[in-house]
Amino acid sequence: MSLISETVALVKKEFLLEFRLRYMFNAVLVYLAGAIFICYFAFFGRGGDLSPMTWNALFWIIVLLASVNAASRSFLLERSSRHYYYYFLASPGAIILSKLIYNIVLLILMAMVGLALFTLMMGNAVQDLTMFIGITIIGASCLAATLTFIAAIAAQTQHSMTLMAVLSFPVVIPVLLILIKVSKSAIDGLERSLAYQDLMVLLAVNVITITVSYLLFPYLWKN
Template sequence: MQRIISLIHKDFIVDWRQQNPISGILLYLASTIFATYMAFKGFVSVEVWNALFWIILLFTSINAISKSFIQEERRTHYYFYLCRPSEIILGKLIYSFLYLLCISVISLLIYVVLMGNPIINYPLFILNLVLGCIGLSSAFTMVSSIAFRTSNRSIMMAVLGFPVIIPVLILSINNSFKILDSYVFTQIQGNIITLFSVDVIIIALTFVLFPFTWKS
């Protein structure tokens, strides 16, 4: 556990020192939401509000998580002697989730201020947002671990990532729309459990595939 915490701390230090990626993501996030606000003048239906929010979050997560393993290229052989593959990927998954969750909260705050606030059931909406962040961060972390070994990383990220995130995105968007439509937990309990199950499958698949890609 100490090694996992050290890996998470290392990723935090690396991102903090290289502030350009973080600044770029925040600038991208703010400018995208502001452009959306200017295009719709802040008045949109609940369906459009929900769809735009998840579209913005999707593309922001791609920019935020795709760099997970690209910055590790020079440290690859060093990690072989320090940590097991399971520890490395678990540290990456935890850090990617926390990173994306912080971005999601910032995105939601800016989005609510500019585009209005139709959220009624905050705990259920946040629960669905957390499960969506787990799915997106896990999927893009897994794809990033595969793509960083190839020469065309950006193409591989798009080709491999799109099929993986489809179930997460569909379930998250449907759940959040029903939550905004005043559904209670018992009415969408099946969808929430399904989304959680998809997250677990993606994480399990990541643990199965990563040791092979890391040593190849």
């Protein structure tokens, strides 16, 4: 089987699994909703005010935490004996590509639902909403690409949940900083062309991360 057909088959498997065991996506949504509720009560419980700066920071922190939580399960959902089975069936490149595609789709959906919930609860601070949605999509895909690979590394250890946070936070900080900067300019409704350069950097990070993951995954995989 070629790489593409293997990848397509594995992506189908991921989504089928997701559809049958619906708790994964639902768990992420409840996590998001819970976090947003906590923020809501913390800020508006006794009547308060939220500056656009804080709104932005809160939104990305919640998205980051939910993404780490969602991505960390991508290699733990199935038993390790099942991974040996895949090892015989497919090439490691197809496996990491399918996980990447699945996580990118999952996290973009999650970020969209999160954005909708967040604006509903915390009020809409964004002036250029289309731009903000675009930034969220690019940002979620960047986070997904980085976190998927970190999850693959963390899954090799016994304490993968703890290590996931330790390994991923420092690595995603550059991405997150650019995201916070561009999304702030979307919140303020600034000229869109100002953000294009930063968005190109994010896309470049995405491409580099996916390429590096594809090249390095075979070394993680062989046991």
